[in-house]
Amino acid sequence: MTVLAGRIALVTGAASGIGLATAMRFAQEGATVLLADRNAAGLNDALARIAPGEHEAAVLDVTDEAAWTALAAKIMERFGRLDILFNNAGFGKFASIADTSLDQWRTVLAVNLDSVFLGTKSMLPLLAGSRAGSIINMSSIRGIAAAPNAGSYCAAKGGVRMFTKATALECAALGNKVRANSIHPGHIDTPLTAGAHADPQVARQLLADVPIGRIGHPNEIADAVVFLASDASRYMTGSELIVDGGSTAQ
Template sequence: MGRLDGKVALITGGARGMGKAHARHFVAEGARVVIGDVLDEKGEYVAGKLGPDLCRYVHHDVTSEEQWAAAVAATVDAFGRIDVLVNNAGILTNATIADMPLADFRRVLDVNLVGCWLGVKAVIAPMTAAGGGSIVNVSSIEGFAGAAGLSAYSAAKFGIRGVTRAAAQELGKVGIRVNSVHPGGVMTRMVMETAQSFSSVDPVQFINSMPIPRFAEPVEISRLVAFLASDEASYSTGSEFVADGGILSGPGY
């Protein structure tokens, strides 16, 4: 018996990184999954490895309302329903406020925050028709504490907290739970490239200062996401779940 037996999930940004780990873990826990991304070759590969009976891929730009409608329709067409949405897609631009072009700032907000809001909006009707569901919005520890060079990313991740709480208030009565997950350092290409760009911080010293002195493997975040997607989290909504190795617990570094 899997934690997600019988569930159908749509996972954005599923072609690589945490999204790929979420897809694999959800299938291992008994779910059927549709992954969306703009990286078609990688997305098709991930879905192909999991098999068409368990996973499908759809091209999905999360900034497009039309593509959200198509991704949700593809999920329902493939597997008959949608029980879980994981708003995982995101991008990161590292630049100071002084140096960042306005277009770059808006692009990060469009993908990370507006894309999340559009996803919540897109699944309300089919989840309500199915009798409820679970939405898991992937934020970050930068949704609690800003970081130099990450003004756009931090703004978007702070914003996800507000969208999550408002959606939980609106959707609880129709059986839809909405929670946010806040990872710290995770061993993905995006995170590692960002860490390397902060030349003023010694990554080894930073990691050694953490209560759990290492970055997470992606599946360690996937387990938390799967719990929130499952019926085991049936009384959790509008809440924020941190998985950061203790970074936010104190001033360590």
């Protein structure tokens, strides 16, 4: 028996990287997966990789409230509930505070933090219908331990961490059986980080920050997300799960 058999899961940022790896793991564990991303071509490729049929794809701008509302209506009509929400979509824009424009600041917060709020708000009624709903929000080690030239990213991911805790407490008070936890990856090899990892100097700096001496793989984060989505973590809510090769332990 697979651990997510019969469950309906939504993954944002599912066209590549951690989102795609997690969508594939969800499918392997028996879930019906709805992949969401703003990259339509990437979504089609991703869907083909996890055997389309019961799984579906939806083009979604995670900063657009109307788009979230429409997607919630589609899921309600198609499935009648949602069991797992993985708010994964995000990106980083790294610059000094002095070199960060207000528009850049707002974009980073919109994609990384506003999207988590919008996804949670729109999908909570569907998750409450599950009576065993699980929200997993993508934060980062930068939501726990700051770094220079990452002010907007740290602010966004720190916001995700605390918003997750607030969501968990609110759901517990409502008694809707929805759990909410955040996941905090360290340095992971994804398409978004490929450019940095290709620079020998940057690669050396990143490795020096990881006690176990290697960069993580998206599948290693996907395994942790499956745990948070499953009944194996049924007594966890409002928690942060750090998967970083020891970086924040230093």
